[in-house]
Amino acid sequence: MKVFNKLLILVLLLSAPLMVQANESGVHLDKAPIDLQNTASLQRGAILFASRCLACHSASYMRYNRLLDIGMTEKQIKKDLELPEDIKLGSTMQSVMDSNSAKLAFGVTPPDLSVIARSRSADWLYSYMRSFYVDAKSASGWNNTTFPNVAMPFPLADLQGSQALHLENVNGHELKKLVIETPGTLCADGNPSCAAAYDNTVADLVNYLVFMSDPSKLVRAKLGYIVIGFLLLMFGLVYALKKEVWKELH
């Protein structure tokens, strides 16, 4: 029983930071479907990140050649990320925009995104990229329910389309609801599952941001399997040896 109590306390202590993280922002966060084993999703996310985010943000701790770890070849990295032919793949991901012009344009410098998944959490990012709405009162024309009054214009507006904020009164509580007003390109040809297609696109992007915030995690996980495999093999061998040695003594 004592052991059980101790275990319970340990579990509670370990989960405390998670609870704090969930309550911090006060807004509801959707669960991000993260799967670091899904290299196709990570690759799609990397391509999206390069084409949609590097215009304003850098990822100064991330080197292009780290993308080899998610199954891309050097040729693919250059071609799919539309990098100049003479770029060194060992260089870090730098924004096209320098921070002074960014500050002039947006009033704030877009932060480095290398470890954003660790500082904000995957669920926050997944919710953030899905909660932009049109707001005529904001300088960029956009606002966001996860990050109110954010200075960032919505970089995936062509894909999702534009949402409007509707306030509904449910049992005396004001409920914020986002409704698509103009459908995006994912809805072209009347695609009925375009909302799910957009969620999948954001999932790929966030999956990549999680990978980028700790790229060696994949290598560590692989190493873990190798170590466990080795231990199992050794156990089998040692057990067989023990049986062999003790056979005659029994």
Ligand code: HEC
């Ligand atoms: C046109 C420039 C621009 C582009 C493109 C852009 N951002 Fe931003 N982003 C900003 C600015 C400016 C801020 C700062 C907003 C603020 O603090 O109000 C920001 C803030 C953020 C934040 C919040 C950081 C924090 O913790 O405060 C995240 C996350 C983010 N961007 C992710 C992305 C992702 C992912 C993409 C690509 C899909 C992207 N951004 C594309 C300009 C941009």
